[in-house]
Amino acid sequence: MKCYCFGRCHKGAKLRILPAPSGNEKALVKNDNFIIFITNNKFLHLLPFKPDHMKHYALSAKQLPTVLFFIASLFFIAACQQTTHPGQDSDFKKRINPASADGLDRHAHLVYTRHARCRMGCRHITEEEVEEILEYGEVNPKKSDPNDKPCPSFALEGHTHEGQHLRIVFAPCDRDTKVVTCIDLDAEWSCACD
Incomplete structure (x- = not known):
């Protein structure tokens, strides 16, 4: 020294x-x-x-x-050393976590519906990607219904770290948030989920 x-x-x-x-x-x-x-x-x-x-x-x-x-x-x-994790582009880390003024808990415990699991399997969407969209996605007000019963529904859209452009519908109910459905906005998939 x-x-x-x-x-x-x-x-x-x-x-x-x-x-x-x-x-x-x-x-x-x-x-x-x-x-x-x-x-x-x-x-x-x-x-x-x-x-x-x-x-x-x-x-x-x-x-x-x-x-x-x-x-x-x-x-x-x-x-100036890089602090991002491998596999995440710099734009992904720079996104701002939207305020929860929209009534959606961005870090809620997720419960996946059978329909959402089917769509995720068909479209190769992981739970990690669903959590990314929940945290960083933007609410699409045209596809959301905050007055929906029994729970309000929020359609969040965004790109995952792998580049998939997704819309995922979340329904915050009680303590958990339900994942209702997952939609790939860039690709059509030929699988049927009830």
Whole structure:
């Protein structure tokens, strides 16, 4: 581990690379001299510069911008690392979870009707994809009926991470939400479900 030590910022200031300090020094600034070092957990620490306790190697002040650029680059790269899961496109992760002002619990426990299971099997729709549409899909008001009895019905449309364009009808009843039917909006399927 290396430590980067900076003296006062004046003409002829030196950058010194030191061995990592040992012990539990506190992050203090004394006489505008301090040490910055990076630990394994990627934290920057400011420590007082005590030249009588450490050996150091002098670098010219012209190298200071290069070292600072390198440190800034490390933080930029760490901040920009990809966090999406494999198989999910970036547009899928950027979608905003619509507010539940529409009266639909987007994280409800799902109960699948026999009809929905049949349509899912025929159209190769997984439970994971149904949950994606529930969470990220948009309500189609023309195909929804919030006054439907015994439970309101909401037709949600959207694209899955595999690219299927689906409409799934959900009916929130009591504590559970029923999956009523599943429709692939881009393909016709020749299977009959009652």
